[in-house]
Amino acid sequence: MDNRQIVIQSLPEGRLAEDNFAMRTEAAPVPSDGEVLCRTLALTVGAGQRAGLQGSASYAGAPKAGVVMGGSGVARVEASNADGIAVGDLVTCQTGWQDYSAHAAKAVQAVEPAGDPAHHLGVYGTNGLTAYFGLFELGAPQAGQTVVVSAAAGSVGHLVGQMAKISGCRTVGVTGSDEKCQRLTDELGFDAAVNHRSPDFRHQFRDACADGIGIYFDNTGGDILGAALRRMQRGGRIVCCGVVSQYDTSNPAPGPRGVPGLLINNRVRMEGFLVFDYMARYGEARAKMRGWVESGELKPMQDEFHGLEEAPRAFVDLLAGGNVGTRIIRVAK
Amino acid sequence: MDNRQIVIQSLPEGRLAEDNFAMRTEAAPVPSDGEVLCRTLALTVGAGQRAGLQGSASYAGAPKAGVVMGGSGVARVEASNADGIAVGDLVTCQTGWQDYSAHAAKAVQAVEPAGDPAHHLGVYGTNGLTAYFGLFELGAPQAGQTVVVSAAAGSVGHLVGQMAKISGCRTVGVTGSDEKCQRLTDELGFDAAVNHRSPDFRHQFRDACADGIGIYFDNTGGDILGAALRRMQRGGRIVCCGVVSQYDTSNPAPGPRGVPGLLINNRVRMEGFLVFDYMARYGEARAKMRGWVESGELKPMQDEFHGLEEAPRAFVDLLAGGNVGTRIIRVAK
Numbered sequence: 110m111d112n113r114q115i116v117i118q119s120l121p122e123g124r125l126a127e128d129n130f131a132m133r134t135e136a137a138p139v140p141s142d143g144e145v146l147c148r149t150l151a152l153t154v155g156a157g158q159r160a161g162l163q164g165s166a167s168y169a170g171a172p173k174a175g176v177v178m179g180g181s182g183v184a185r186v187e188a189s190n191a192d193g194i195a196v197g198d199l200v201t202c203q204t205g206w207q208d209y210s211a212h213a214a215k216a217v218q219a220v221e222p223a224g225d226p227a228h229h230l231g232v233y234g235t236n237g238l239t240a241y242f243g244l245f246e247l248g249a250p251q252a253g254q255t256v257v258v259s260a261a262a263g264s265v266g267h268l269v270g271q272m273a274k275i276s277g278c279r280t281v282g283v284t285g286s287d288e289k290c291q292r293l294t295d296e297l298g299f300d301a302a303v304n305h306r307s308p309d310f311r312h313q314f315r316d317a318c319a320d321g322i323g324i325y326f327d328n329t330g331g332d333i334l335g336a337a338l339r340r341m342q343r344g345g346r347i348v349c350c351g352v353v354s355q356y357d358t359s360n361p362a363p364g365p366r367g368v369p370g371l372l373i374n375n376r377v378r379m380e381g382f383l384v385f386d387y388m389a390r391y392g393e394a395r396a397k398m399r400g401w402v403e404s405g406e407l408k409p410m411q412d413e414f415h416g417l418e419e420a421p422r423a424f425v426d427l428l429a430g431g432n433v434g435t436r437i438i439r440v441a442k
Numbered sequence: 443m444d445n446r447q448i449v450i451q452s453l454p455e456g457r458l459a460e461d462n463f464a465m466r467t468e469a470a471p472v473p474s475d476g477e478v479l480c481r482t483l484a485l486t487v488g489a490g491q492r493a494g495l496q497g498s499a500s501y502a503g504a505p506k507a508g509v510v511m512g513g514s515g516v517a518r519v520e521a522s523n524a525d526g527i528a529v530g531d532l533v534t535c536q537t538g539w540q541d542y543s544a545h546a547a548k549a550v551q552a553v554e555p556a557g558d559p560a561h562h563l564g565v566y567g568t569n570g571l572t573a574y575f576g577l578f579e580l581g582a583p584q585a586g587q588t589v590v591v592s593a594a595a596g597s598v599g600h601l602v603g604q605m606a607k608i609s610g611c612r613t614v615g616v617t618g619s620d621e622k623c624q625r626l627t628d629e630l631g632f633d634a635a636v637n638h639r640s641p642d643f644r645h646q647f648r649d650a651c652a653d654g655i656g657i658y659f660d661n662t663g664g665d666i667l668g669a670a671l672r673r674m675q676r677g678g679r680i681v682c683c684g685v686v687s688q689y690d691t692s693n694p695a696p697g698p699r700g701v702p703g704l705l706i707n708n709r710v711r712m713e714g715f716l717v718f719d720y721m722a723r724y725g726e727a728r729a730k731m732r733g734w735v736e737s738g739e740l741k742p743m744q745d746e747f748h749g750l751e752e753a754p755r756a757f758v759d760l761l762a763g764g765n766v767g768t769r770i771i772r773v774a775k
Contacts, residue, residue, distance in 0.1 A: 364697030
């Protein structure tokens with residue numbers, strides 16, 4: 110059985126390009142005792158994966174040229190040598206960018222078979238969980254606060270803004286195009302959205318946060334973090350979730366000038382987190398989000414490409430800010 | 443009655459110099475109804491005051507040329523038009539750099555007359571309270587943790603390190619000379635001390651924090667903050683207290699590269715504070731520190747100059763790292 114794989118052909122210098130990847134075909138793996146064979150149905154890509162391609166700078170480890178590109182997917186079990194997992198089960202796992210992968214039973218998570226399988230990569234997957242725990246555990250929103258989120262049209266950001274809104278907050282999104290700004294306010298109920306590529310960004314941002322920022326959910330770092338630091342209210346909180354601004358480069362920018370001076374003046378707490386630390390509470394978070402999705406308060410958005418061969422293009426485009434919602438690559442039905 | 447005053451002659455460009463100040467003599471103020479006249483006995487200077495001379499960048503406000511240099515002092519009441527305050531009482535207040543000052547009753551704090559009055563500017567004053575609340579409220583030390591403090595020989599730092607030690611922590615000080623390092627380990631019980639001006643600082647620092655840092659109490663920002671960020675343990679805390687590295691310049695350095703990336707990877711919390719927010723609990727903190735001082739566990743150090751005219755030199759020297767402990771300028775007996 111053929112297994113198409115997309116491998117890292119070369120580590121990027123500067124910006125990532127499609128030709129950093131190449132496709133090859135190998136034989137599908139044969140599951141050993143205790144393993145299952147998974148057929149990838151859909152993949153997601155996230156900006157955080159770019160950090161992995163820089164080597165040791167990231168929690169994601171250091172991939173090398175010649176290996177299959179890593180990544181999360183939702184898959185159907187095609188063969189099982191593991192107790193408790195049956196052929197036909199739907200699971201999420203680290204499929205990588207390939208048609209087939211074999212995993213130990215404990216490395217796959219069974220998921221609800223009803224509905225669009227890709228939702229398990231978005232709102233009920235790492236993206237939704239990241240938004241949920243970052244906002245509620247570190248941000249601790251209170252009704253009436255102004256919550257700002259960067260990369261607001263992204264897989265995590267578009268959910269953060271909506272969950273802040275559900276919490277009674279005023280929600281301001283920062284994103285990279287006027288079109289995305291419009292979708293945030295028109296379709297997702299953000300109170301305001303600002304395009305950080307606008308020449309007038311500083312003034313627009315100031316006006317959008319005229320009373321200061323209670324919580325800043327940071328997916329970007331860099332200049333947007335710098336702008337938010339200058340507008341934090343006394344006792345405000347910055348949730349450090351991602352550093353998109355620094356992933357797609359070999360030469361990350363220095364940190365913002367306001368650190369630590371502005372943290373002191375305004376008694377601001379800035380805290381980083383990784384969603385995996387909350388694994389024991391995923392069920393609780395998913396149940397909460399499922400309720401909001403079913404009531405229509407939370408609208409998960411997906412932004413789709415079709416075909417495994419499209420994964421490199423989908424990833425490069427994501428890093429350029431092309432997506433609205435969770436980027437999904439459909440691989441098979 | 444003559445009142446010698448040291449005024450800001452010019453705002454510094456680049457490093458502060460003694461000739462940014464000048465002395466003049468005016469008539470001592472006459473206290474109005476509800477006011478007291480204070481005779482300055484001793485002043486303290488702290489690096490944070492340098493930030494005030496940069497204008498709006500600091501919580502300390504923006505002094506202008508021609509005004510008396512501000513600052514905290516301990517004073518004796520020489521005349522009182524205020525109920526409840528008697529001639530001869532010992533108080534702390536914002537004396538400024540001058541022999542006499544008049545204050546509304548609510549702007550002076552009566553202090554314990556016994557012992558050295560200058561202690562009310564050090565361990566029982568803002569310095570000690572800053573060390574106490576920063577370490578215990580934001581840092582929350584647990585026995586066995588490694589606590590690193592920068593500007594460790596400074597007015598706040600030398601107390602932080604000792605209080606961390608009292609809490610059962612391993613204590614590492616970062617300071618600016620080998621002599622100061624030695625005093626920290628020999629006289630104050632620090633487990634290790636590293637000179638950040640040493641060409642071998644990085645290696646020495648790494649060796650001193652071989653198991654990583656649980657709490658970093660940051661008085662400096664800049665490169666030392668950058669070095670600490672790279673050594674933080676998972677879930678570690680950075681207490682942002684001061685930014686000495688950026689005070690004595692007109693062109694503050696950018697923030698450390700590790701923000702926010704390393705905060706995320708290591709789930710680090712970084713939080714700024716100002717001691718004034720804990721005013722309601724000063725009594726509790728002073729009682730605790732008084733117990734430690736009396737038992738000999740906490741050794742407050744003072745570093746003294748004599749004569750009001752010495753205040754500019756004492757301040758410039760402080761910014762160059764000349765002090766060990768709280769810098770005191772004795773003005774009168």
